Amino acid sequence: xTALTIVVGILALVSAIGVVSLRSTIYCALSLVGNMIMLxxxxxxxxxxxLAAVQVIIYAGAVMVLFVFIIALLSPxxxxxxxxxxxxxxxxxxxVYVTLQIMFLVGNGKTYDTTAVACxxxxxxxxxxxxxxxxxxxxxxxxxxLSFYPDDVNRTGNVQVVGGQLFTTFLLPxxxxxxLLIVAAIGAVYLTRHHYSGSRRT
Amino acid sequence: xxxxxxxxxxxxxxxxxxIGATGVLVRxxxxxxxxxxxxxxxxxxxxxxxxxxxxxxxxxxxxxxxxIVVAASEVVVGLALITTVFRTxxxxxxxxLSEMRE
Numbered sequence: 334x335t336a337l338t339i340v341v342g343i344l345a346l347v348s349a350i351g352v353v354s355l356r357s358t359i360y361c362a363l364s365l366v367g368n369m370i371m372l373x374x375x376x377x378x379x380x381x382x383x384l385a386a387v388q389v390i391i392y393a394g395a396v397m398v399l400f401v402f403i404i405a406l407l408s409p410x411x412x413x414x415x416x417x418x419x420x421x422x423x424x425x426x427x428x429v430y431v432t433l434q435i436m437f438l439v440g441n442g443k444t445y446d447t448t449a450v451a452c453x454x455x456x457x458x459x460x461x462x463x464x465x466x467x468x469x470x471x472x473x474x475x476x477x478x479l480s481f482y483p484d485d486v487n488r489t490g491n492v493q494v495v496g497g498q499l500f501t502t503f504l505l506p507x508x509x510x511x512x513l514l515i516v517a518a519i520g521a522v523y524l525t526r527h528h529y530s531g532s533r534r535t
Numbered sequence: 536x537x538x539x540x541x542x543x544x545x546x547x548x549x550x551x552x553x554i555g556a557t558g559v560l561v562r563x564x565x566x567x568x569x570x571x572x573x574x575x576x577x578x579x580x581x582x583x584x585x586x587x588x589x590x591x592x593x594x595x596x597x598x599x600x601x602x603i604v605v606a607a608s609e610v611v612v613g614l615a616l617i618t619t620v621f622r623t624x625x626x627x628x629x630x631x632l633s634e635m636r637e
Contacts, residue, residue, distance in 0.1 A: 349554045368551075381587075383596070388580075400569075403617065424557065513604070514604065514608055517608030
């Protein structure tokens, strides 16, 4: 684990805590921008260059500008939170319980296949020759679906590989995504239109 | 990035998701609740990309891309709803939104 990973992870945690704990809404938005940039850095470290760029452009650019516009439009004051009431206590207890459950599952190795993961370490060249062994009984998984090694992807280009997958294997979800965007745009226009009672003046 | 980072990244994703869930449960400003939902979606994206990286698969990045698109459209519709509800000078407090219950 490199030092950069540790620093970025800690900054992501700190900024996430800032989102939910700061009083002023604009500070929450700024903290969320920091969190998204930290996650984009993690995407870069995880060999997802295209996704890091998309994260910065769409999230830290478009979505957060929209948030800041709405904050400026509605101009919310600082939130006067109550003291420790029953709802807060139940929420925190439930969240801590679920967190411990997931941490236990991850530490137990039940959520991922160790035989397939082990091929990404130093023995990557050997694993590329032998078929991947997945599943609990050592049965061979589909070698075509899991053969995107980071070096091969980088040789071709991350954007090229993502685009190739997006327009061949995932073509139908991609088209449904465009339909979803159109529905969202029409819905936003419909929701924010002015209501005129009777008169047709604009 | 070596293999021993993998549980830490999944743990970081879990922690981010649960911090976002805390924000959704505890905060009363609808804008901050929306930001917490964005935080949860980002945590899921991190989990997708991490699993995809360490399973030598491209599907994690594709699904994270889909999640980003869905989150963008969700923000558009949600903020339109918030502006419509609160444009008339109401106080920004989701505890006041109880018209649908009655």
